[in-house]
Amino acid sequence: MFVCICNAVSDQQIADAVKAGARDIEDVQEILMVSTACGTCRQTAEAVIANTLLETAAGRSRPMHANDIANLVYAA
Ligand code: FES
Incomplete structure:
Protein backbone atom coordinates (compact mmCIF):
# COMPACT_ATOMS: atom_id res chain seq x y z
CA MET A 1 0.00 0.00 0.00
CA PHE A 2 1.10 3.54 -0.62
CA VAL A 3 2.02 5.43 2.55
CA CYS A 4 3.21 8.61 0.88
CA ILE A 5 1.03 9.62 -2.03
CA CYS A 6 3.04 12.76 -2.80
CA ASN A 7 6.20 10.76 -3.45
CA ALA A 8 4.65 7.37 -4.34
CA VAL A 9 6.35 5.52 -1.48
CA SER A 10 4.91 2.20 -0.30
CA ASP A 11 5.06 0.54 3.10
CA GLN A 12 7.20 -2.20 1.56
CA GLN A 13 9.76 0.34 0.33
CA ILE A 14 9.96 1.84 3.82
CA ALA A 15 10.34 -1.61 5.39
CA ASP A 16 13.06 -2.49 2.89
CA ALA A 17 14.91 0.75 3.73
CA VAL A 18 14.80 -0.12 7.44
CA LYS A 19 16.02 -3.65 6.74
CA ALA A 20 18.87 -2.08 4.75
CA GLY A 21 19.92 0.06 7.73
CA ALA A 22 17.64 3.09 8.04
CA ARG A 23 16.69 3.68 11.67
CA ASP A 24 14.41 6.71 11.76
CA ILE A 25 12.21 8.95 9.64
CA GLU A 26 15.16 11.15 8.71
CA ASP A 27 17.09 8.15 7.35
CA VAL A 28 14.07 7.04 5.33
CA GLN A 29 13.49 10.56 4.04
CA GLU A 30 17.02 10.67 2.69
CA ILE A 31 16.52 7.39 0.85
CA LEU A 32 12.89 7.63 -0.33
CA MET A 33 11.84 11.29 0.13
CA VAL A 34 8.87 10.06 2.17
CA SER A 35 7.03 12.82 4.05
CA THR A 36 8.95 15.63 2.39
CA ALA A 45 5.68 6.17 7.88
CA GLU A 46 7.01 6.30 11.44
CA ALA A 47 4.68 3.43 12.41
CA VAL A 48 5.99 1.32 9.51
CA ILE A 49 9.56 2.09 10.59
CA ALA A 50 8.80 1.15 14.22
CA ASN A 51 7.06 -2.08 13.24
CA THR A 52 9.89 -3.08 10.94
CA LEU A 53 12.47 -2.33 13.63
CA LEU A 54 10.52 -4.53 16.05
CA GLU A 55 10.28 -7.34 13.51
CA THR A 56 13.98 -7.03 12.74
CA ALA A 57 14.86 -7.00 16.45
CA ALA A 58 12.76 -10.11 17.03
CA GLY A 59 14.76 -11.95 14.40
CA ARG A 60 18.17 -10.91 15.67
CA SER A 61 20.66 -13.51 16.77
CA ARG A 62 22.63 -11.10 18.98
CA PRO A 63 21.36 -9.43 22.15
CA MET A 64 19.98 -5.94 21.71
CA HIS A 65 22.28 -3.06 22.61
CA ALA A 66 21.00 -0.10 24.63
CA ASN A 67 21.22 2.05 21.50
CA ASP A 68 18.99 -0.40 19.63
CA ILE A 69 16.34 -0.10 22.33
CA ALA A 70 16.61 3.69 22.33
CA ASN A 71 16.13 3.72 18.56
CA LEU A 72 12.98 1.63 18.91
CA VAL A 73 11.58 3.91 21.61
CA TYR A 74 12.28 7.09 19.69
CA ALA A 75 11.01 5.62 16.41
CA ALA A 76 7.63 4.70 17.95
S1 FES B 1 1.61 12.06 1.45
FE1 FES B 1 2.36 14.11 1.17
S2 FES B 1 4.43 14.01 1.79
FE2 FES B 1 3.71 11.99 2.00
Missing part, protein backbone atom coordinates in the same frame (compact mmCIF):
# COMPACT_ATOMS: atom_id res chain seq x y z
CA ALA A 37 5.99 17.34 0.73
CA CYS A 38 2.63 17.76 2.54
CA GLY A 39 3.75 15.68 5.55
CA THR A 40 0.43 13.98 6.22
CA CYS A 41 2.07 10.55 5.83
CA ARG A 42 4.70 11.09 8.53
CA GLN A 43 2.87 9.29 11.35
CA THR A 44 2.11 6.27 9.18
